[in-house]
Amino acid sequence: MLTAKQHELLCFINDRLNETGVSPSFEEMKEALDLKSKSGVHRLISALEERSFIRRLPNRARALEIVKLPDAVKARVTASAQPAPAAKPAASGKASAAVPSAANDVLEIPLHGRIAAGLPIEALESQSMLSVPAALLGPGEHYALEVSGDSMVEAGILDGDYALVRKADTARDGEIVVALVDESEATLKFFRREGSMVRLDPANRAYDPQRYKPNQIRIQGKLAGLLRRY
Incomplete structure (x- = not known):
């Protein structure tokens, strides 16, 4: 079971990754959860990591990966997801451009x-x-x-x-x-x-x-x- 703050932080990280592809900074997490210091964020991150909900990517700053989500969060994500439009064929036989990596990686x-x-x-x-x-x-x-x-x-x-x-x-x-x-x-x-x-x-x-x-x-x-x- 996750605490309310752990659950809130996991949802915030998941939403940000879905929106931008980049995990939020510790300062952004602190403000989103209305915490007094970043040490509280560190404790929450460590707890989520110990429970295998998130993983820190090596040699990268601000890099978190969602490993799994609680059932309640997965249901919310599924309900809010919109079907992706069908891909249009590339014009003039050209392949579609690859998605660039995030500029702030x-x-x-x-x-x-x-x-x-x-x-x-x-x-x-x-x-x-x-x-x-x-x-x-x-x-x-x-x-x-x-x-x-x-x-x-x-x-x-x-x-x-x-x-x-x-x-x-x-x-x-x-x-x-x-x-x-x-x-x-x-x-x-x-x-x-x-x-x-x-x-x-x-x-x-x-x-x-x-x-x-x-x-x-x-x-x-x-x-x-x-x-x-x-």
Whole structure:
């Protein structure tokens, strides 16, 4: 048996998923149920999860899935459902467009400390996660680094931005990469080959290029996007 609040929350989540395809935020749940704090929402979510009514989707923020509904809720949903209109044949032999994913779908990727956009600094590892709109990420495995410095400002990369990086161990000339220098320091720069050397170019005329032997440099990823908070 569900409590009244658990039942109310389950119905609210189910209705929102049916309307938008995206589960409501904890703030929206708190307001809908007239609760004083989000901790009450957490307790209700945990109770519904323990009773196998909902499931949290891994590596996604605001992602809940309805596993089952009480009989009373299923009856209400069935009664209110309208029959779907028959699909019209596609014109000119073209297939109908696929339903796009929700614009506010969010993924969580590892946040690995700060990276220099000026002189190299030590690349710090951490266990933090960063919520990122899925639309900013393409295929592959990604992580994020907080930018420190101003040497990439002419490429639109500012101090305090979050660099979204797709893991890679090779790069082409002209690509912006995360380069690990001497296995201890990381920097965000344009990658170029110059004879027998590797050149890491800033995007700020106040800074000089950095030149290294190939065995001093290890590519750790290529810039895939930026996230900026105001």
